Amino acid sequence: MANDEKTPQKARKPSRLLQRSSLVVYLIVVLAVLVVVNVLANRHDKSWDWTKSHRYTLSAESVKILSELNKPLHLILFDRSSNFGAARQFFDRYQRQSRLVNVQYIDPDRHPAEARQYKIQSYGSIVVQSGDQQQIVTNMTEQDVTNAIVRVLKGAKKIVYFVAGDGERSPDDNGRNGYSALKSALESENFTVKTLVLAQTPAVPKDCAALIVAGPTHPLLAPEVTAIEDYINGGGDALFMVNPETNGPLINYLDTQLDIKLTPDVVVDTSGIGRLFGASELMPVVAHYDQHPITANMHQVATLFPYARTVEPGTIANSRAVVTPLLETTPDSFAATHFANNQVHVNPASDRHGPLTLGVAGTLPTVSSGVGLQNVGDSTEARFVVYGSPDIVSNAIIDFQGNRDLFLNTMDWLAGQQKFITIRPTPPTGAPVNITAGQMRGLFLMFLIGLPVLIILIGIGVNLKRRTL
Structure with a gap:
């Protein structure tokens, strides 16, 4: 009887070892896939703009102007370093359209000489420069930046x-x-x-x-x-x-x-x-x-x-x-x-x-x-x-x-x-979401009550499943 009782325990050991090995292999594969996806994402940057007014996509005019550049265009942002992250998302749209677009980010507090050189008076100022033509705008919007680009490209x-x-x-x-x-x-x-x-x-x-x-x-x-x-x-x-x-x-x-x-x-x-x-x-x-x-x-x-x-x-x-x-x-x-x-x-x-x-x-x-x-x-x-x-x-x-x-x-x-000659960019318009009191209660119940309950039920189900193995 003793030998019969030990046999199942010995049989379980290879099974558990196999499960653990499979889990390790699975984790390695998942990590490898994530690394590959991250590398591809960095090399092939792609974004989708699902907003109604396409506020995160350059207008046809901006794309047309940038695609026809035949000389370098410099965009220089003077702002606090803490704002550079959000600004990069904006200026990346311009750089994606032409290799001739060069963007610089300068903190005027750390580099006051450059700020004096361009006569910068306020944070958030953008210098648009091409050849011997230069414009300064203070609003980081497509309408203002593209209009400044048009002005410097037109010359005198x-x-x-x-x-x-x-x-x-x-x-x-x-x-x-x-x-x-x-x-x-x-x-x-x-x-x-x-x-x-x-x-x-x-x-x-x-x-x-x-x-x-x-x-x-x-x-x-x-x-x-x-x-x-x-x-x-x-x-x-x-x-x-x-x-x-x-x-x-x-x-x-x-x-x-x-x-x-x-x-x-x-x-x-x-x-x-x-x-x-x-x-x-x-x-x-x-x-x-x-x-x-x-x-x-x-x-x-x-x-x-x-x-x-x-x-x-x-x-x-x-x-x-x-x-x-x-x-x-x-x-x-x-x-x-x-x-x-x-x-x-x-x-x-x-x-x-x-x-x-x-x-x-x-x-x-x-x-x-x-x-x-x-x-x-x-x-x-x-x-x-x-x-x-x-x-x-x-x-x-x-x-x-x-x-x-x-x-x-x-x-x-x-x-x-x-x-x-083209269609000019229009100022971005907001798309407010109007929610009724009933909808607010529904969202409250879903996120503050429904979602936690769902997570608890999933946890209970996983625990019961493990006990049956």
Whole structure:
């Protein structure tokens, strides 16, 4: 009997040894897998952004700008060392797009000489540097950093002149119809904004990169239009945004010299699309864009054209100007010719049906020298753009979907900076989670009661399983 009782105990020893050996092998395999995964993760960094606004992913503009770098770009963060960890997550997104992006992290308290060299005034300042161009931003957001990158890559600032003196929109006006937000947008894109009273100046300054005539409420005088004509003939670039009521020598010049058809009408959109955005029938929503560098990247955004008139290529035979349509309304729109005092009457039987063109772009060969801009674009031709509404970039409308991008793309095209034409990054928006009182109680029960109970039950189950072995 004694020998019979010892036999099972001897038989158990190899079994326990085998179990322990298997456990050791299993742990070694798990550790080896973890090491391999860690090495691969370090060599092939990959992240996923599941936020609704993609706040942890660079925008298409940032990716485009970085992918086209042809010279080193330096980003230098001056901040406390304790903040470098979070900052690296932000700047790594830029470095992943180009090997030409170099990032430095400097603590101004430990390296005061470098802080004085770059004239750093506050923690969190970022120096953006490329070649001999440098910008400093104080907010670590994609919008601010990418705008600074654009400014240093564009080089010297270009001057934009707004024509004044005939009731035009003002870049210094903070009201709903003013252009102060537009001025800020231009300055963020490395333009300098000035005003020009043509009635007091016989010619457009030669440092003008682009001339803007925005919604004059009074007809421009003949000498003013002559100054604009001389500027464009000399290779100058210009943007015109005209009201339905705009008339006089300026409209005649656009028609006869630049081959642009400007019918006195008001566009009415009866499609109902505008109501989705809180817009009336007198604020056509544009979602169809023709093929042109200005609108090449805008096919997924809409633009709003409040109180607009039609602007179309003309029909002058053998015209020197080459004019291209840019954007069109929906088919359910009309060009109403009966309007006065903001009262518009549509006659479906006689008014033209959509789609209707609201903007055109064109070129004109240079016919004189020594007049116009400082050769920032193609000096052999002038570029011009005409839109049928000055309200598209007013303070009240500029932030509507693609309106800001449409205008800035227009300015980049006029200034010969096509590679910067794109959709700009938007400020990150929060996505708050609204939880009811009942949901809060459910979360409380799940995490503070349910989860501990589940762990206890799993422990009991494992213990019972071991006893049966």
